[in-house]
Amino acid sequence: MNSAELIKQIEQKRSFLCVGLDTDISLIPSRFKTEKDPIFAFNKAVIDATLPYTVAYKPNIAFYEALGPAGWESLQKTMEYMPKDVFSIADAKRGDIGNTATKYAQTFFEPARAGFDFDSVTVAPYMGEDSVTPFLQFENKWVILLALTSNPGSNDFQQMKDENGIPFYENVMRKSMEWGNTDQLMFVIGATRTDYIAKVREIAPDNFFLVPGVGAQGGSLSDVAKFGMNSRVGLLVNSSRGIIYAGDDTSLSAAREAKKVQEEMNQLLDQYYK
Numbered sequence: 001m002n003s004a005e006l007i008k009q010i011e012q013k014r015s016f017l018c019v020g021l022d023t024d025i026s027l028i029p030s031r032f033k034t035e036k037d038p039i040f041a042f043n044k045a046v047i048d049a050t051l052p053y054t055v056a057y058k059p060n061i062a063f064y065e066a067l068g069p070a071g072w073e074s075l076q077k078t079m080e081y082m083p084k085d086v087f088s089i090a091d092a093k094r095g096d097i098g099n100t101a102t103k104y105a106q107t108f109f110e111p112a113r114a115g116f117d118f119d120s121v122t123v124a125p126y127m128g129e130d131s132v133t134p135f136l137q138f139e140n141k142w143v144i145l146l147a148l149t150s151n152p153g154s155n156d157f158q159q160m161k162d163e164n165g166i167p168f169y170e171n172v173m174r175k176s177m178e179w180g181n182t183d184q185l186m187f188v189i190g191a192t193r194t195d196y197i198a199k200v201r202e203i204a205p206d207n208f209f210l211v212p213g214v215g216a217q218g219g220s221l222s223d224v225a226k227f228g229m230n231s232r233v234g235l236l237v238n239s240s241r242g243i244i245y246a247g248d249d250t251s252l253s254a255a256r257e258a259k260k261v262q263e264e265m266n267q268l269l270d271q272y273y274k
């Protein structure tokens, strides 16, 4: 999906919500557990319930890999079921030397390989340019690079300052912006880091940010929009547990929670976009 199509979806649905499919067999309601493929049945119910309110889905690959081959199969079925006009994110947080990175990119971007045709993959920047550029060779596909993450450990390395006082996350952003353009490179900026969102928007005025950390992790959606929205919206805000595990009747509870977020996003778009 290219940026014009993504922005069109946001404008049509008045939403920049990304629903995280962090599907955990131990957390899904019991009625799904009698299904042949409980993970897929649950994801299907979540997609059906939330589709009017969301522009993106982000399966976290760990939740599927942890189940072995059956998990991959559930993920493949989920991706086949997912409508093509929503933006899809393989949250895999990959990062390795160039020829290995190429294999990761093929896994998620080339349907003839593993059966996946994701729009984007999350990538860890620690290994540098040759670990990221293989993902940038695919038309209308995106790299979502970890910059300033939502977890407490993000202070360990991301905030480390160089001899000029520039934090590591800022160097990651500035350097990686030389590798890919704003139609193929997004950054992960945690919603729990709202004190930094104005700053990262200054560093990357035109890039999209994937912002996880609202909902279960407590980040503020209105602050994210206030400081992070740009002239093409520039935000995809993810919520996983806060939407998919909001109640025992997934069809009702996921729809209710996604709608609540979408209504707030609609107002924020009125306020900060158009």
Ligand SMILES: O=C(O)c1cc(=O)[nH]c(=O)n1[C@@H]1O[C@H](COP(=O)(O)O)[C@@H](O)[C@H]1O
Residues within 6 Å of the ligand: 020, 022, 060, 091, 122, 148, 149, 150, 151, 188, 189, 190, 212, 213, 214, 215, 216, 217, 238, 239, 240, 241, 242
């Ligand atoms: O890359 C991510 O998506 C990510 C980055 C980050 O800084 N923090 C973060 O929570 N995530 C992911 O976003 C999702 C957040 O889930 P909830 O806290 O349940 O909304 C999980 O899949 C995390 O792995």
